[in-house]
Amino acid sequence: MRAAVVTRYGAPDRVVIQNVSVPKPRAGHVLVRVHATAVTAGNARIRAARFPPGFGVLARPAIGFLGPRVRTLGGTLSGVVEQVGPGVIDFEPGDEVAGMTGTRMRSHAELAVAPIRSLARKPPGVTHADAAGILFGGSTALYFLRDRAKVTAGESVLVNGAAGSVGSTAVQLARHLGATVTAVTSDSNRDLVLRLGATSAIDYRTTAATEIGARFDVVFDAVGNISRSDGLPLLSDSGRLVLAVASLAGSVLARGRVIVGVTPERADDLSFLLGLVATGELDAVTRVVGGLEDAPEAHRVVDSGRKVGNLVILPNGGTGSGDGRDVV
Incomplete structure (x- = not known):
């Protein structure tokens, strides 16, 4: 089968398409024919060995010194069950599913193995692209x-x-959840975030976090450029600071009102998110970049810093329509 492979750390052109062996599902796992998989900021960080400050010295021994030990990246997928592993009774070949592959990764391929503990049935009304797109950011935000x-x-x-x-x-x-939301983004994305539910939007290019001048019950930093010292003054008396992309120092110092951590990959959470997409309560904001061979381009978009929403590739073909949805 074909897969997008990274043998050495570096630029997006380090992602190449190679033939690799078809994996076999072990107990508690299923083999999925991948119709869609997301290319995320996390994938790009691994490809470039661009880890949050302080984590590099810890990450390379764990992930790989010159290149990732797991050469096929990708942690989300949506597709059809091809084969089930020993003891799996909740899924069978032909089931449409969406899920996450954890530290095993390897979803940037035509076939991938996923554990059933982080696998959900894909609702019929949800495209494979939206299903694969919503899981990474959605599970993080939900948790x-x-x-x-x-x-x-x-x-x-x-x-x-x-x-x-x-x-x-x-x-x-x-x-x-019933909160009033203020969004920090570029002015070009103002209309998008207001459509998604924000009451107001702040252009980060003209207003720094330290200049916002308001207090919030929760400050959620999704990109890693608000520090503990920046965030705490923005909190109300009972406020909580969420650092979704924390540095090593930020992780070590996190206590009390500062929240960091690793997002669990739970089937119930994925089902919840997919259900909201199915009812139209959650927009996956998905753009289909192309097929497996377009994985390097997806990495280039991530590296540009101008990625909006979720980028998805279709390893087994399929056609992206004009509005960024797939029709597979």
Whole structure:
């Protein structure tokens, strides 16, 4: 089968298409024919060995010194079950599913293995592109806003990086939880974030975080450029600071009102997110870049810093329509 492979760290052109062996699902796993998979900021960070400050010395021994040990990146997928592993009774070949592959990665390929603990049935009305697109940012935003910050109706939430994968979902989920949302983004994305549910938008190019001059119950930093010292003055008396992309120092110092952590990949959360997409309550903000051979271009868009929403590639073909949806 074909896969997008990274053998050495570097620029987007380090992503090449190669033939690799078809994986076999072990107990508790299924083999999925991948109709769509997201190319995320996390994938680009691994490809370029561009880790959050302080984590480089820890990441290279774990991930690889000269290049990633797991050469096929990608952590989300949507597709059709091809084969089930031993003991799997909840899924069978032919089922349409969406899920996450965890540290195993390898979803940037025609076939990939996923654990059933982080696999959900894809609702019929949700495209494979939207299903694959919503899972990374959606699971992150859901975990930090609902489970860690415990956002409740009537609270105020500031989302920094509101037009990206995590941020665009955070705006919508905070609004879904009943909060009033202020979005920090570029002026070019103002209309988008207002459409997604933000009450107001701040252009980060003209107003720094330290100059916002308001207090919020939750400050959610989706991109990693608000520090602890920047964020704490923005909080109300009972406010919580969420650092979704924290430095090593920020992680070590996190306590009390500062929230960091690793997002779990849980089937119930994925089903919840897909259900909101199916009912139209959540917009996946998905753009189909192309097929597997377009993975380098998707990485270039991520590296540009101008990615909006979620970028998706279609490893087994399919056609992207003009509005960024696939028809597979």
